[in-house]
Amino acid sequence: MVAISATLKDTTVVVVVEVSAGVSSGVIIGAFIRMTFSDFESGNKGESKDMIEVLKVSKSSNMQSMDAVVQKKYPIYLKDIARGEENIQIPLVNEYESLELPNFLYIKSNMVHKDAHVDFSLARISDGNFCAECYGDCLSSDLPCACAAETLGEFAYTKEGLLKENFLDECIAMNLEPKTKHFYYCEVCPLQNDLHQKLKKTKRCKGHLTRKFIKECWSKCGCSRKCKNRVVQQGIQVPLQVYGTPEGKGWGIRSVNALKKGTFVCEYVGEIVTNQELYERNKERVAKQEKHTYPVLLDADWGSERILKDEEALCLDATEFGNAGRFINHRCYDANLIEIPVEVETPDHHYYHVAFFTTKDIEPMEELTWVILLSTT
Ligand SMILES: [Zn+2]
Ligand SMILES: [Zn+2]
Ligand SMILES: [Zn+2]
Ligand SMILES: [Zn+2]
Structure with missing residues (x-):
């Protein structure tokens, strides 16, 4: 792995690139090993050349491509923000405006934080929860x-791999219906935190939308991997692109x-915390004026x-470790994705995968968006 940090006036770009057997894939993800911009220009020419290849902008020269990133000349193009983790590459494109490059590490699957309790043991999957005879x-x-x-x-899926329309429409309806209908209100809400308890303010539960689950086959099932x-467990199959949105909403995904x-x-995908x-x-992030992604x-x-228990009231934090899902912008209404x-x-339903499905037909290069419900605030 080669990491290059290039600093030009007030602009810092950190590029971490994997180089193996002359083949390179690149992604801007964070700082591991830092080199100065002069290192990049003068030293380590071989590695630099590999790295620059992933930053190609149309047919311009490699060095011009790196200049595009450093000097914020547009368009900027990165070949794969997933750095080979996914089935397909997920490029990043910025054609419009000055945006800070996302600083995170791409992970394909959720990772468990030490304080979170998630039991993946086979013993936990009891009879009736798998299909050994299949x-x-x-x-x-x-x-x-x-x-x-x-x-x-x-089954929730069709033979073509889509979500069945009646199942999907029911999920969409549950999101749209009045809160009271499918909302559960805790007696003692796990979202109460220390601060409120200390101040003796009992925070009323805002309610949690009870959702329909999909259950997929897994390790104890006799069926094939296909x-x-x-x-969802097969990972991303549709070509996606992270891009700088023209309306000034920052990064989006299409x-x-x-x-x-x-x-x-x-x-x-994020850390299970x-x-x-x-x-x-x-x-801490607010105190340091650091941005964080929307927790799920x-x-x-x-x-x-x-x-x-506290260790079972979980959420996904994609701020430092996450996947393409962290780039999906939110809408108050008229979104084209639903999380299921x-x-x-x-x-154990206190941990599950949060999967996005399209709620309507999508045009090529259409932005993918998601409605945030109040229960998650
Ligand atoms: Zn089966
Ligand atoms: Zn609650
Ligand atoms: Zn099964
Ligand atoms: Zn199966």
């Missing part, structure tokens, strides 16, 4: 197997191709849990 593709058998029980005996009841309604786009840990982190609370099934909880490794 073979090949569960969707091709005449009768739905045990893995369809969560979705009331019918079973059609395994969609689909390169047209997508059908019900297509899985990506997960929201306790609500308490997130509270402490964000307090994993509260879709809090209503069915006994009183949650997906059970994969564990039947």
Whole structure:
């Protein structure tokens, strides 16, 4: 891995690049090993050349491409912000304005923080939660197997790999309906934090939307890895692009191709942290005037849990470690994505995958957006 930090007046760009066997992939992710800009220009020419290749802007020379990043000349183009982690590359393009390059480390799957309790053991998956008798593709058998029980005996996916329209429409309706209908209110809300308790202010639970879950086949199932009841766990399949939005909303994400309604786009991936840990982190970030991404609370099934322990009231923090999902902008209404909880490794619903599916047909190069519900604030 080669890391280059280039400083020009008030602009600092840190480029971390993996170089192996003459093939390079590049991504701006953070500072590991720092070199000065003069190192970049004069020393280590071989490595620099590899690195510059990933920053190609149309047919301009390699050095001009690096200048484009350092001097904020547009467009800026990075080949793959996922640095090879995903099935496909996710480029970053900025054509419009001066934007700070995102400073984070790309991870493909959620990572558990030490204080968070998540049990991925096979023993935790009990009878009725897997389909040992299945073979090949569960969707091709005449009768739905045990893995369809969560979705009331019918698989959530079609054989074409889309979310079934009736399932999707029900999820959309639950998001739109009046709060009281599907909201669960805790007696003692895990979102109360130390500060409020100390001040003896009892913070009323704002409510948590109870959501429908998708359950995918997993390790104890007899079916193949290509079973059609395994969609989210296959990772990103549709070409995406991170880009500087023209309306000044910062970075956004768009689909390169047209997508059908019900297509899985990506997960929201981050660190699995306790609500308490997130509270402490964000307090510190605010004090240091650092930006943080919008946290996603994993509260879709809090209503069915006994009183949650602190280590089970979890959320996803994608500020320092995250995936493409951290670039999805929010809308108050008229978004084209919905997040749906997906059970994969564990039947414990205080942890699950947050998967984004399209709620309508998407045009090529259309921005992908997501509605934030009040329960997550
Ligand atoms: Zn099965
Ligand atoms: Zn299966
Ligand atoms: Zn609550
Ligand atoms: Zn199964």
